[in-house]
Structure formats: C-alpha cells, structure tokens
Amino acid sequence: MTTPTHQHTPRVGAGSARREWPLFLLLVACLGGAAGVVHWLDARRHAPPPAPRLSEELYVSPQAARRLSLGFNGLAADWYWMRTLQYVGGKVTAHKGRIQIDDLGALELRALAPLLDHATTLDPQFMAAYEYGAVVLPAVDVESAVRLINKGIEANPRAWRLRSHLGYIHWQQGRYPEAGTAYGAASAVPGAPGWLGVMAAQMSTKGGSRDTSRAIYETMLRTTEDDQMKRLALRRLLQLQSLDEQDALRGLLAAHRERNGGRCAATWRELAPLLRQTRLKSDASGSPVDPSGVPYLLSYDKCDVELGLRSEILRSY
C-alpha cells in the first residue's frame, strides 16, 4: 500500500518576498555599517611606521623555497621574477633624478641579488633572469652578478649566451682579459655564433674601444627579448653614434681654427662648407643635430661641442 505523499517545495512568492524584505534590509544595513566602522577605524589609525630595511630580505633560502615548492618551482620562479621587476620598477619610480637601467647603483637594490638568486634556483634555466642580472646587477654588486651567471653556466653548460653575459659583466668592469676568456669560452660551445670568437679576440686588443661597445650593444639589441634591454641597447648605440659625431665636429672645429689663425667658429654657419663635406645631419638652420634630432651646442669659450639641453641621448630609462 502506498501513502500519497506531497512534495513540499518552498515557493518564493510575493508573500514570502514581503516577509523577507526586512531581512534583506538588515543585511544591507549591517554591511554598510561594517564598512562605515572600518572607514572610521582607518581614519583614526596612526600611520604605520616606515618599513624597516628587513622588509627587503627574503624569509626562506632559495634551496628551501625550491623544496617547499612541491613541483610548482617554475611558478614560484615566475613569482620571484615578477617581484624582481616590481622591486626595481618601484625603486626607479621613486627615484627623482636621471638613471639608466645598467647604472642603478644609487637605488640601493639590496634585495635584487637574492631575488634573482631565488628565481634562478627555482628555475635554473630561467635565461631572462640571468640576462637581467648580467645587465642590472653589476652596478649594485658585481660579485653577486658574476656568481649568478657562474651558477647559470654550471646548470646550463651548453648555453653560450650565459658565457657571453659573463663576458659582458667583465667588459663593463674594464676586466678585458677576463671578458676575452669568457667570450672565448662562449665561442667554444657547440652551436655558438661566430661573432663570439671575434669578440674574444677584440677584447684582448681593444677591449675599451667604441667598436667593441658597438658590437656588444648591437648583439644585445639583436638577441634580447626584453624590451628594457632593447631600449638600453638602442640608447647606448645612439650614445656611441653621438660620440662619433661629436669627435667629427671637434675635428671640423680644429680644422676651422687652424685655417683662421686660432679663432674658433662662433656659429655653426661658419662651419657650413666643412659640414657639407661630412655625412652629419643638420636642421633647417644648418646646425648639426644629434641622433635624437636636437641640435648640438657650440661652446665658443671652450671651442668645443656639447649635447643640446633637450637632447634625448642622455634621457633616463
């Protein structure tokens, strides 16, 4: 025998909605009240003390972080990488004066080396982190930069790029024999491009020359994927071009002076015939312009050439 059963399903009709509206009202009112209390508390709370320097220190060692990552080490490395970029970006933004990405020594980036160490210990094949370390870290702590790249070379012995980064660090520090050795080692890696051998030879003969610098930054511009690095390389190449142009202009000034009994040219117009013989670009008034299009200044007192005040060549990054 079956007993008829009624499925009792609660229905939300107009009546029940009317009964429930005080509840909704109470909910909204309490939520608004809670937000108000928080706002009141925030307004009365004392400003937090300035962050201690310890806040820049990392709590776990890179090895511990790797162990604790439970197979998510790649993701943890990405986290440290983005934290590195935010850390440097934050310091650059807070800095008032002009600054270049490869000359951030003034920013006191104490946590930069540990952050990059963490990122590369968690992911030993993280080439972008090594490259960033090779360019940015030497101005902060050159030995940490060398250690970072050497660690990368140990983990990736077939990565010629890391050895060339090591060469770049040594070259920046004026250690040309070490730079030559590093570029030589890079060229010996199977599959390495031919220019590394040329660079190795160049280091021992004319390590500090503009040609070497140009070759290094042209390579950086060609090979890097990082926009910041590309901008840095481009800027350095423009600076090198400007230095060449300034040398050429000094040569013209000297020639003019020689022809005019030791008198320096007062305006660029006086040099117009000589300027026309060169490939230097000029503006409508006949003044030679730098690679950013701003006219060079002629210093009559020193009989020398200088960058214009609005020149973009020395602009910060």
Added chain:
Amino acid sequence: MNERAVAPAEARGDDAAARPSGTPLRRVRVIAANAFREVVRDRVLYNLVVFVLLLTGAAVFLGELSAAQEAKIIVDMGLSAMLLFGVFIAIFVGVGLVYKELERRTVYAIFAKPVGRGEFLTGKYLGLCLTLAVNVAVMGAGVSLALAYVKGGPDPLAYRIWPAVALIFCELMIVVAVALLFSSFSTPALSALLTFAVFVIGHFSADMRSFAASTGTAPARILFAALYYLLPNFSHFTYITDASHGLTPTPAAFAAAILYTLLYVAVLLAASTLIFNRRNFK
C-alpha cells in the same frame, strides 16, 4: 571474480541481473562509466571555468608584468593549475568514491550483483581517472590556445607541453589510487589528509634519498632507503618547468615514468582490494 561477490542477483529480477553478468572487464567498464557520470553530475568539471578565467587573465595581463616572459609564465601557471586542480579533485573526489556508496548503502545493491570488490574499486578508480583525463586534456588545450594567442599564431611550445601534461596525468593517477587506498579503510577526512601528506612526501623523495645517504646509523639508513622506494616518487613526473622552456623528457624517461605509474597503481589497487575484501558490510 571475487568470492565475496554475492551471486543471487537473478532473485531480484532486474534487467542487469537477468542478463549474463559479462566479463570482468565489462563490469569494470560499466562501473567506471557510472563513476564518471556521477563525478560529472557533481559538477566537478566546473573547475575548468576557473581555469579558463585564470589563463585568460594571465594571457592578457602578464605581458606587462613579466618582461616578455608571458609564454613561460602561461605554461608554468597553466600546468601548475592543472596539477593543483587535479590533485584536489583526486583527493576530495577520490576519498568519497567508496565512502559515498557505503553511506548511501548503494554498495549493498552493487554487491548483490555478481560484481567483485576488486572490480568495483577498479571501476571507481578508472571512472575518476577518466574524469581527470578529460579535465587535463581540456586544460592542456586551453594552455595551447593561450600560447597561440600570446604568440599571435602557432607556437612550437603549444605542442611541446603535451609530454609534461601526460606526466601530470600519470601523477594524478597515482594520487587517485592513494586516495582510494586510504578511503578503503578510513574516514574521508583522514583519507584526504593522508593522501595530501603522501603527495607532499612524494615531492620530497630526493631529500629522502639524501637523508638515507647521509644518516650515520644503519637502521635509519635502511628506513629512509625503504621509504624512498616504498612511497611514490613524484620527482620523475615534474616536467612543468622544463616544458616552459620548450624542453621535453627523453623517450626513455617518459616511458619509464609511465611504466612506474602502471606498476605503482597496480600495487595500490591490489592493496586497496585486499583491505576492502576484509571489510564487513553486514
């Protein structure tokens, strides 16, 4: 078929019982299909929506934050999320597979038919593995699409991630088997806790080995060495970071990992069946 299976199904006169009971493989297949349907009905695959949102967000916003590393981060994030979501499903659904049947007492109806307890467990296991396979495949396709979107066209990385995806699935297969083993004799809460502990320890296997090598006393050395070989070793399935650099495991390493999975799952299912056989449902 197991001797504990209750035979007189014909007495109830239902369709399944009226038909010949079929081969053990068929019975396992039917249970697996049912388990799969049950898990899908539980809306477990809704996690794919979260995954898609995560990947879309990563693909759109990470370009600005990562300095040209968005492809690497998409792979790291996508495959890590795949593993994490998969582990949660394996643990929380895996521990409930048997428990729910016991709690609802549907297990009596099942064992009233000519179904062995081993077949029941294997079917349940395969059903959840099928769910995870669908989950992992859809997530893998999502990561590949996100990579193509970021690259603006076909990206070799999009297909080089698939061996790592397959190994994540292998790892999840072991985690499901571990969850099933614990749930065959313990409560869901304890089973989940123990399974998670095994997942964590499985990623510390390299440390276990170094403990074994560095410990001074012989018993401790033997203990750690025994634990190293007894507990699942997940370090051989961890290719997420390599995949983000376009690196794939060697064919030998890949095949060995799959063989290890099959052997270990067989061990765990056999152990689960042995324990489950001893349970009294009266």
